[in-house]
Amino acid sequence: MNKIVRAHGPANANIALVTDYPDKQELIAGEVLSGYSRYYIRNIFETTSIRDTDIYYTSVFKEALEPPLPKGNKDPLGFIEKSRDTKSDIKLLTEELLQVKPNVIVPLGDVALKVITGHYGNRKLAGSIIRPRNGFGISHFTKIIPFLHPRQIRQDYRQIFPSSVYAGRVAKYANVKEFPEKDWTVRVIRNATELGEYFKKNKNAKIKVTDVETYLCFITCIGFCCDGREGISVPLLEKKITDLEHSLMYRQITDFLQEGDYVNQNIGFDVNQLENHGFHIKNVIGDTMIMAGTLFPELDKNLGFLNSQYTEIPYFKDEGKEWNPKYNDKLYEYNAKDCIATWRIWHEQIKEPKELNLLGFYQKGPQKFY
DSSP states (O other), X not given: OOSBOBOBSOTTOSEEEEESSOOHHXXXXXXXXXXXXXXXXXXXXXXXSOOGGGEEEEESOOBOOSSOOOTTOSOXXXXXXXXXXXXXXXXXXXXXXXXXXXXXXXXXXXXXXXXXXXXXXXXTSTTOOBOOXXXXXXXXXXXXXXXXXXXXXXXXXXXXXXXXXXXXXXXXXXXXXXXXXXXXXXXXXXXXXXXXXXXXXXXXOSEEEEEEEEETTEEEEEXXXXXXXXXXXXXSSOTTSOHHHHHHHHHHHHHHTTSSEEEETTHHHHHHHHHHTTOOOSXXXXXXXXXXXXXXXXXXXXHHHHHHHHOOOOOXXXXXXXXXXXXXXXXXHHHHHHHHHHHHHHHHHTTHHHHTTOHHHHHHXXXXXX
């Protein structure tokens, strides 16, 4: 068995896959991502224009870890740093990537993701397009698109399908030098004049998304999106908004919920909360969670996962957990972002029942849940 593994692939590859550390099969072969890992990678990229031979393969650590990384460790890089100086390994990785100059880097595993971006969570960040961390040493325009490691896919083969979606995203940006520009905006509205203008502009939108955030069963804010590009959030409990302004906005929201067709993620929750506060949505036509269960019942149905499958909005669901009561705008912006993501998800989902011949089933069964 080899003590180290070697990186391999074209020296000018547009795509680089970076794993954490070698496993037993890789040490036997002496190459990064060999054996079953290479098989899975080949399958993931099968539906794209990318061949596995077009990719540069490397690893943060090219030796077996001693001691081995314990399962479930929440700070794997921190654990490794206790037993070895990682600076030389990270420096070598940076120098490799500077020579190859890939347009897209795919971290496979939490250690690689942490080294390159400064974040953990390759499962939740999978498919997101993010920038490298400041100080890593590569171009700020390099697109980082995390994947699950083949060993994670081997443990849960259902993940081969979402990984193939992410592979399509990698292929899309493989020849693109620039980092994609954000094509959506969020806005917090605290007055009836601005809210009225927004509602007037979107009065005839074909599909509208609304979403509420709650605290102790009270609605703290309500969000809307009508075009997939602009999301708004309206605070409903802020003391700095006058009672008169609140009354006018409540009236406007009540009227707007009576117009058009509405969609949301798990919309039954929002309908129940809104009705408890005197609001009523006249016409609900869709629920992204129920549609997800109809299309792919074996896969996750949470909004974070659906967002990674159907949109290029980077993962943001933790923002709703991190908000500070002293800075409510973070929660409101999260609320508006939820609406934009849901609008985009629905407009992609609705194409699939026809393609999969599920439209009749959906209309007769799941659609009746809302």
